[in-house]
Amino acid sequence: MDYNFHEIEKKWQDYWEENETYKASDDFSKKKFYALVEFPYPSGHGLHVGHPRSYTAIDILARKRRMEGYNVLFPMGWDAFGLPTENYAIKHNIHPKKITAENIANFKRQLKSIGFSFDWSKEINTTDENYYKWTQWIFLKLFEKGLAYKQEMPINWCTSCKVGLANEEVVNGVCERCGGEVVQKRKSQWMLKITEYAQRLIDDLDEVNYIEKIKTQQRNWIGRSEGAEVDFALAGVDKKIRVYTTRPDTLFGATYMVVSPEHPVIAELSDKITNMDEVAAYQKEAAHKSEFERTEMAKDKTGVELKGIKAVNPVNGTEIPVWISDYVLMTYGTGAIMAVPAHDSRDWDFAKKFGLPIIEVVGGGKDVQEEAYTDVSEGVMVNSGFLTGLSVKDAIKKMIEYLEENGLGKKKVNFKLRDWVFSRQRYWGEPIPLVWCDKCGWVPVPYEELPLTLPELDKFAPGEEGESPLAKATDWINTKCPHCGGPAKRETDTMPQWAGSSWYFLRYIDPNNDKALASTEKLDYWMPVDWYNGGMEHTTLHVLYSRFWYKFLYDIGVVKTKEPYMKRTSQGMILGENNEKMSKSRGNVVNPDDVVNEFGADTFRTYEMFIGAFDQATPWSENGVRGCHKFIERVWNLQPMLTDEDGYSKDLEGLMHKTVKKVTEDTERMKFNTAIAAMMSLVNEFYKKGKVTKDEFKTLIVLLYPTAPHISEELWQRAGMTGYLHDAAWPTYDEEKTKDDSVEIVIQINGKIRGKLVVPAEISRDELGKLVCDSEEGKAAIAGKTVVKVIAVPGKLVNIVVK
């Protein structure tokens, strides 16, 4: 009766597949549970041990929900458009479609070998024409509603991928994907107006149950701030410069202005500016700096005064100089600021460097000539005319009222979030279904002509200047305008990888529908996703983008809820044995195939969950894997200890109920490591006794089933239980029976442990105190001293304070 996991795991994987055990039901009268994990990008490297950490966790929850009577949808698919495949295609001159198919086959084999309870009948692939037809459909809807627009603008250009990047894809000034240098390049790009949804993307976070860290990151990324726009007149010129400030209260302390080097006012005033050569040189210098250099330069401020120009402070009429500096960004606010060096550290640095005046307007801090006073929660306004004496909070309110009454400015909310750069000059992505007609402008490809499929090419590399590979497909490009019938050209840009993943969870619901992205009936039943787990790295990319698309689909009536995901959790990273990030170059990569072959899928799954706290990074340990394998084998070897007795034996009844409670609760809290520890302890108890009743064994393997499904099913069958384990119900526990009749109480004297006493569990505070004081241990401790106080905590301890 050796534990032959190869045989057992194959047997049950085949059984589940043949019988479609985990197929979601179309019975919409049942309560539903939509469990979702991020679908993988099928790279050539195969599955990483990090993928199964997320998948096993949600698989455990999906299996538990089925046992609790839910109709569960737990699907899987492939996010298969993307650069690595395309780069491989370019290098080896193989069609990306072919590479994608091979990679998917490998991923699928690996996932199946681990025994996840995916409903494979719902499998999707973002590169399927019948899938991206609907990605294109959503894009056309966005275009129709004015949320997609083309604009010439400076974009983040990855010099290595030769592709434009969204702001979200630039990390520390380098490409998020390849680490290549990112420079600014002017290009005409398709943009999506995610900014129009900024406020709703913040507000509706209140309605969902994401872990707090994710909510915070989303809020920070959207970056809402409240303040005011203020117009500064220019002396002797009929022109105004508008600034945005979150601190209108400090307006009396504005001693100069700064506009960004790209600000249009500079060109408009070029005949008034007396040092235009110097200014132009600075503009040129700023334009040549890459994003990386601009952030590197953060320490030392540079700038040039616009000589011949003076602005007028609207509240006190003072004339103040105007400067240009690249610390002011054209992409935020109005591209111009009022500088208050006394209460802003950046302005302070600039003022000190260029000898500009510093006027204190909020009192109560240190000398503003020495340091900017920015934390003004306690401050009171000084030198500020009608604001003097007010708190900062009241001063902000009063100043906004004043500005609005006098037509000098108004209250304004700003966001850091920028519109989403949606064009990629690449082959392996969804073609943007638009046509350029010289007469009609941008015309959408008619819905009935979707999908607009990729043209067949034999070379996939982008042009040196970054033009799309599609630009070479002349037969494909030249077409007729759907509107006027005249000659027209297709858009050659494709969509970014985030397009397909922004709505994939909707397609799972109805993957073969050719009339709609999914039927309304099915969408209404299954949405929203009940529990979504994935990596932290997708918080400001995928999660934000997909929430935006979902809200748009809500607005046009496709879906009925405001938010796609009710709950979002995140797993920690699995590191190499040396505590470093797993990577080929570090030589510390663990291949899931090797673990499954040597120890089996059940051991692999158990270890993935036992490795450490689910949300924290933890190093891999082969000895840890062996420990879990030993546990699985110990469960197997309980078989000869099985008795014919029914029910729980008297001495283990409490422990059985406690274990059911612990595993049930810990699973819901994603404390998988402690749930497994509880099962290990239970098995240890069975070994100590040398026997286990049928019902005790049954409870154990039901609890173990979500974590280690193959061995559990096998043991269920071998023990002669009726039916199949996957049809069994999740065990219940009796709260009363989890409580012991008597408990051991710790006796403390002045906080030090001096003894222990077993007392009845149900006992009042007073009784407990008395009982302990009257006990031998208590008496001994008190002897010869005065009792000052007795603190009794039922079920825990009694602390006697003596003198």
Added chain:
RNA sequence: GCGCCCGUGGCGGAAUUGGCAGACGCGCUAGACUUAGGAUCUAGUGUCAACGACGUGGGAGUUCAAGUCUCUUCGGGCGCACCA
């Protein structure tokens, strides 16, 4: 620089509301068995000058009682990074 999280044995990590620190696993030690193995079972395993004392990065504080709360400091991680 700002914001958030984390510092617990030789290691991974436990510890609802402040209430026996170190569950569970690894490793280590000893024993049993034996077809001699990376097998299995049993027992032990925080530290020390050891019937006691000390112990959750360091220092202070609140409390009858602190890993848990407060302040401070050091170390590590993540996020944002000139966002006005």
